[in-house]
Amino acid sequence: MLLFSIFFCFLLGLEFDLSIGNAYSFSSDIKINRNSSNHESINLTSRPNTKGFKSPQYYSIRMRKSNKELELIHHKLYFENNLPDNITHFEFTDGYNLLLMNFLYPLSIYDYVDIFSLRFGLGTVVLHPDVTINEIRYYKKGGGLIPTLWKSGYQIGGISSQISFNFNKNISNKFSFNSELKFSHALADVDLEGDYTINIPNTSIHFLMGISFGK
Numbered sequence: 001m002l003l004f005s006i007f008f009c010f011l012l013g014l015e016f017d018l019s020i021g022n023a024y025s026f027s028s029d030i031k032i033n034r035n036s037s038n039h040e041s042i043n044l045t046s047r048p049n050t051k052g053f054k055s056p057q058y059y060s061i062r063m064r065k066s067n068k069e070l071e072l073i074h075h076k077l078y079f080e081n082n083l084p085d086n087i088t089h090f091e092f093t094d095g096y097n098l099l100l101m102n103f104l105y106p107l108s109i110y111d112y113v114d115i116f117s118l119r120f121g122l123g124t125v126v127l128h129p130d131v132t133i134n135e136i137r138y139y140k141k142g143g144g145l146i147p148t149l150w151k152s153g154y155q156i157g158g159i160s161s162q163i164s165f166n167f168n169k170n171i172s173n174k175f176s177f178n179s180e181l182k183f184s185h186a187l188a189d190v191d192l193e194g195d196y197t198i199n200i201p202n203t204s205i206h207f208l209m210g211i212s213f214g215k
Contacts, residue, residue, distance in 0.1 A: 017062040017178060019210025022052030023075060030079075031199045032087075032133075042084060048077035048091075048202070056094060060180075060208055062102070069102035071121060073162075073184070077202065086134050094128035094153065096202060098160040098184060117166045119180075125158040125188040129198070138192040158188030168212065175213060182206035 025048045032042040052058035062071040074097055079090040100123035107116040130139045140153035164182035171177055185203045192198065 015064040019060045019208040021208035023050040023206040025204040046082045067104040073098040089132035097126040119164040121162040160186035180208040
């Protein structure tokens, strides 16, 4: 699929970026509502880990034409601290994915031209929950390294945004190295098979390095 995406971008004259990295997430105030007559709710505050190099790995892929981009960030959230006793597993490791439409603005800093740029993005969140509440596991197989949105387990909901500072250095006329410091904020709701609805925000700082293909 990755090779097909790169080949597809070359055919259409698009640039393609592939980056790996990690992210630091700030604490999230999470609300879990039970969809029953008593409307029981669970409120918790926890700071997730990303574990960017643990499978399925954290990554970003982008397709770009001029200054417009479509980006998928395979973000992951492992909540392991401050969980109530009845929640024994709480993670989004097949993805708290950020799907964004970006605009890229080149920066000229002293004599450095076409090396630095700012990126602004707005989009949605694609989630794949793996949650165990009261010894009941809410998980549908279908996730993995590359989200297959047409299979079970993924839910689209919420809004995501980002701003990033990007460094790009040409290797040849078709390849370049890039590194990026990214700040993202997202709000999302996820349904657990009709039993619970989870409101889960995330604010993160991301650190990425990668390769750009095409011009």
